[in-house]
Amino acid sequence: MRRCYLFVVLLVLACASHANTERTKDDLNQVQEQLKNTNKTFKEQQALLDKTEKNLKKADLAIAESSKKLKQLKFDVELNLTEQATLKDKIKSLEIDKKNQQSALAAQLRSAFMTGNHDYGKLLLSQDQVQNVERTLNYYQYLNNARIKELEKLKTTLIELENSRQLLAQNQTQLEELLTTQQQQQEKLVVAKKEQKANYQSLKSTLQKTQSQLVYLKQNEQVLKQTLEQLNQELIESEVKLIGLQKQKGKLDWPSHGKLAHRFGQKKHGSLRWKGVLMNGKEGAPVKTIADGQVLFADWLKGFGWVIVIDHGKGFMSLYGHSQALLKEVGDKVRAGEQIALVGQSGGQSNPSLYFEIRHKGRAVNPIKWCRRI
Template sequence: MKFTVKKISLFASIFSLSWVLMSVNATEQTSSNGDTTNKTNQALSKVQLQIVEQEKSIKQTSNKRSSLENQLRNDDISIAKIVKAMIKTQDDFQDTEQTLKELAQEKITLTHKKQQQEKVLAQQLRAAYTSGHHDYIKLLLNQQSPASVERTVTYYKYLNDARIKEIDQFQIVLSDLLAVTTQHQEQAKKLNTIKQQQAEQKIVFQNTKQERKNTIRALNKELLGSKQLLAQLVAEEQNLVVALQRIAALAQQSTELVGLKKLKRKLSWPVKGKISHSFGSRKQGYLKWKGILLAAPVGKQVKAIHNGTVLFSDWLKGYGLVTVLDHGAGYMSLYGYNQALLKSVGDRVETGEPIALVGQSGGQSQSGLYFEIRSDGQAVNPKAWFK
């Protein structure tokens, strides 16, 4: 049961009403009935007003907390979208940069080829100018036989065809060089645009992160006492149980996957990091950790421990952005507190395939991965499965 400051104040108001009524009864022996009735009515009205005000205040607090939780969810989802957009932008940047390098190299090759062809054409033009057209006619007239004339004509035709071919190739090189130069300029513009997008995305990312910090700070103010925090954690754990029950019902439809039973001490960790909280250790009050918390930097890849199907990929109160994989035979693995989810419901994933990025969603103060393994809906110690 939640005992907030405002509820305690409400109980105090009711207690004060009882005390007033007792006091009034005690004075009835020495006061007139009219005075007693007036005092009683006044005291009753006062306490009733206090009760109404306290109930209104409690409702406002509850609404405020609910609003802050929704805001936290929106902040986490916004950050996830921005991060995925930044990843895509970075991929585009690398692709464009590689294209620019290839175009630059092609431009160098074509320029060199153009220079060589210019030299060949220049030599041919000088040779043609030196020999002159009249020498060609004289050479024909000096031939003593038709066969000699035919050979001379063929020779000059060959030279002329060779020049025409060189000119055609030169024009092709010029055309290719122009096209490559244009592409290079376009890719350079694209690269500048991508750089601008990256700068804008970073600004939005930082602003959203700050909004998230403010939301968490406001939420923490609402959770004043350890009893409130315990109640909050109990509610969050119950939400997870309900969600996993729904997911387990869907998982029963899969018959292809064989589970994790035979894979103990054979799997790799979903992310490398120090264990901050172990399975079964005290969480808050009587609550214990149903999984493990691995400390890891924001943005690090979270990998599937084994092949499976994505059953859940969404935000869950208390656990942030969560991915749940079905491994068959009643086995599931859960990955929480993520910065971004890389897979959607229904996707098939292979062992070691990236499925998320480490984060601190769900209101966490430190980055890391919350990880669970469940067998037939019951949480089991994940450490038993890893090398």
């Protein structure tokens, strides 16, 4: 804007030698009006930029909420499938019991038929000895009791079998409802993604029109620097006893799987350089902490989207940005390799990725020297 102003002023001065004073004043007034209009346009575009960033944050919030619900629904569906398998095994077992009991009852009936067709009256009028009559009566009593017992067992089995079938049908209905809900959540997630990409394109266009991309990135850098300085001061004042990362240099696992799109120290824009690494990833992939620590910061940060910062003690911190959703909150203690976030494209990223930094006493260090070779 300043170069444009100087160019126009010089042009006006050059023309002044061939024009009268009034014409020069008119040209100067035009230049001032043009500068005034340009300044007004810049403010309008800056307001649009702020509005776009607010919409981008809303989209990131929607994606984070949908992702958490989707993850919980998948867990519920898997649990329901396990319960269904258990019920099916139980029904199979009951069917086998039913067949065995029916076979035993049939055998008893055949045995009773083969003993003869006489009834109690005929038996009492017969000329057999009293001992034989008593023995036969005892046999009939035993046989009848056995039949009653088998019938009761069969009745109980049939009731239990019917209850299991009803429970299985109920669980199947619940599973269908869960799957429907899951599908709806997925659709919401897709819509949220489209909104995020649309907002990002609008943001990109606004930045190009105002030619302030470098200024925007410097502002982001300054915001992050101030935030980390504040966190470092809080770290110094805290009494969290952690062992740091010094003994694990070169042995740390990377927080996610993916190729490095940008490395530490590479040029970013103008004089700006990358303070960490940018890793390509898969949407929704797990982000894991590199070492034991405590969550020091977990919130949305301009230019970096959803960010989580872990305090590892002795001045060491690790930062994870552009997340789809954060799974931990400030104050939570985490173990090495524990999942803390999901890979995403929050903060204006066009592709799913993870921004990763390691800092020691507020100074960024090269993660490649601290993590295992990829």
